[in-house]
Amino acid sequence: MVVGNHAMILCLLVWCQLSPDEVAWVRTMSLPPLPANPSNRVADDEQAAALGDLFFNAKDVAPGKMIACASCHPAETAFTDGLETSQGITRLTRNAPSLFLVAHQRWYFWDGRADSLWAQAIQPIEDPREMGLDRSQLGPWLAADSQRKRIYETVFGPLTYGDREADTQVLVNLAKSVEAFERTIQAPKRPWDQFVADVSAHGQSDVLNSDQLAGLRLFRGKALCATCHSGPLFSDLEFHDTRLPQPTPSPEPGRFEGVKRVKTDPFNQAGEYSDDRNTTMARWVNGLSPNVLQVGSFKTPTLRYVALTAPYMHDGSMANLRSVVNFYNELEHARPSHHPEPLLQPIHLSEPELAQLIAFLESL
Numbered sequence: 001m002v003v004g005n006h007a008m009i010l011c012l013l014v015w016c017q018l019s020p021d022e023v024a025w026v027r028t029m030s031l032p033p034l035p036a037n038p039s040n041r042v043a044d045d046e047q048a049a050a051l052g053d054l055f056f057n058a059k060d061v062a063p064g065k066m067i068a069c070a071s072c073h074p075a076e077t078a079f080t081d082g083l084e085t086s087q088g089i090t091r092l093t094r095n096a097p098s099l100f101l102v103a104h105q106r107w108y109f110w111d112g113r114a115d116s117l118w119a120q121a122i123q124p125i126e127d128p129r130e131m132g133l134d135r136s137q138l139g140p141w142l143a144a145d146s147q148r149k150r151i152y153e154t155v156f157g158p159l160t161y162g163d164r165e166a167d168t169q170v171l172v173n174l175a176k177s178v179e180a181f182e183r184t185i186q187a188p189k190r191p192w193d194q195f196v197a198d199v200s201a202h203g204q205s206d207v208l209n210s211d212q213l214a215g216l217r218l219f220r221g222k223a224l225c226a227t228c229h230s231g232p233l234f235s236d237l238e239f240h241d242t243r244l245p246q247p248t249p250s251p252e253p254g255r256f257e258g259v260k261r262v263k264t265d266p267f268n269q270a271g272e273y274s275d276d277r278n279t280t281m282a283r284w285v286n287g288l289s290p291n292v293l294q295v296g297s298f299k300t301p302t303l304r305y306v307a308l309t310a311p312y313m314h315d316g317s318m319a320n321l322r323s324v325v326n327f328y329n330e331l332e333h334a335r336p337s338h339h340p341e342p343l344l345q346p347i348h349l350s351e352p353e354l355a356q357l358i359a360f361l362e363s364l
Contacts, residue, residue, distance in 0.1 A: 016213055018204060025220070026199040031232050034103055034183060038276035039269040040118050040176045042155055043183060051151045052181030055174050061141045062133050065089070069124070069131075069178065072096040078308040079185065084316030088130035095316035098309045100187040101302060103179075106237040106281075110298045110314040111258030115281045117179035119267040122171060135171040136161070142170070172273045187305060191363040208363055215360025218349065223328075223357055227343050234303035234364065240341055241296040243334040244313055244327075251296030251335060259290045293339045307362040321358050329354065 018026070042048035055061075056069040072086040073079040079099035081087070086096040094110055107113075108120035124130035139161025142148045152159055156173045160166045191207050198205030208216065219225045230236050239255040246252070262285055267273050270282035298314045312318040318327065327334075331346050349357065 016206075016210055018199065022217075023199055023203050026196055029196050029232050030200060031101070031104070037103075037116060037118075037179070037279075039116055039274040039279050039281070040179055041275040042176050043118075043180055045155060045180055047151050048155045048177045048180035049184050050181075051148065051155065051174070052177035052179065054148055054151075056178055056181055058141070061131075062137050065132060067131050069121070072124075072130075073099050078305055080309050082310070084311050088124070088127070089132045090129045092129055094314055095311065097301060098305060099182055099185055100305050101233060102185070103183040104233055104302075107239075107258075107262070107299060109258065111254050111261075112239060112299055113258040113261035114265065115262055115268050115285050117182055118172070118175040119265060119269070121175040121178040122267050125171065125175070135167040138170045138174055139167060142174075168273075172267065175267075190305065192304070195363070209359070211356045211359040212363045213360075214353075215356040215358070215363075218353055218357050219360055222353075223347050223349060224343055224345075225328075225357075228300045229303050235300045237300065239294065239297040239299055240344075241337050241339065242298075242313075242328075242344060243296075243331065243337050243340065244315065244317060245333040246315070246317075246335055251337065253295055255294040255297040255299075256290050256292065259288045259294060263288055295339075296335075296337060303361060304364050306364055321361055322354070325349070325354050325357055325361075 037043045056073075059066045059068045059071070061068075067088060072081050072088070073096060074081065080096045083096070085094055086092045097110075103117060105117075107115060108117065109123075114120040114123065125133050126135065139159060142152050142159055143161075149159055152173070155177070159170070161170050191212075195205045195207040198207060219229075228236050228238075228240055239258075241251070241254070262268055265271070268282070268285050269279045270277050270285050274282065276282075301312075306312075307321065310320055312321070312324050318324045326332075329347055329349050331344070
């Protein structure tokens with residue numbers, strides 16, 4: 001019996017050792033530095049971030065509205081609201097993503113209709129379903145408080161408002177301050193972060209248990225997850241049609257509509273309110289064109305902190321990680337698509353394998 005136990009322990013220790021290929025892959029998974037955003041000259045300005053924090057949490061911008069950015073992105077619940085679809089002034093149709101690591105994203109909203117954090121922040125401010133504000137209300141809100149006014153004028157110069165052009169500039173400046181604040185959000189360390197640090201330094205780590213390591217191997221291999229959930233963010237930052245079940249027979253426009261909207265957005269990085277109209281994103285936006293193959297496609301979300309951000313999918317239709325992996329496992333009730341993803345195939349994991357995959361996702 002003792003010999004048998006020793007053999008089992010030895011086998012487990014050998015199995016838990018990472019292969020050279022696995023070590024090399026893990027060493028590519030450290031988070032990169034925060035990318036710069038030259039379209040926003042105050043993106044890393046501390047005073048702008050302080051002003052953005054004030055606006056992000058303010059529910060007093062318009063009398064009677066009592067809603068703020070933080071209403072759908074409260075800090076205490078990983079900057080998401082835990083609802084299937086968020087509640088603004090009215091019920092919305094999209095699940096609120098977490099803001100952890102949001103500055104590392106390439107496109108914003110599930111359909112990518114904004115190309116920067118500050119352009120993203122503008123849309124819910126004036127959307128009548130979300131915050132329902134008017135840009136003419138923002139200048140008076142700033143002027144009504146000496147601290148807000150002082151910070152604003154320190155960052156942007158004298159506060160002027162009262163006509164459409166001035167009110168629009170105030171809206172843009174506040175949105176750029178919101179981006180500055182969101183770039184300062186510190187994501188909590190998870191077991192995966194320590195695992196990557198250990199492997200990067202020493203080639204091995206005992207942070208993940210055997211089930212989590214088995215899940216990692218499934219994630220990279222049989223389960224095909226890493227095809228789209230790649231890189232340090234566990235996202236390719238692109239758009240895919242995962243054929244989610246839905247109540248209507250026709251797919252939602254998804255990225256097809258998002259492309260049209262980001263190209264015509266007056267606040268995109270190629271527009272007049274950008275502090276640099278020749279950014280990489282500006283060139284990408286100018287080169288985009290709507291394509292029918294984009295219909296039904298939505299952004300690949302990051303899987304970092306995924307255990308903290310249920311429910312899942314763009315419509316919040318999957319309550320927990322088990323629901324997600326079950327769907328991908330068999331594609332039961334998957335919506336038909338005229339341009340199906342070639343790698344979106346049932347993966348047929350066993351029950352123990354499904355549990356291992358979930359264990360790995362929880363380590364993220």
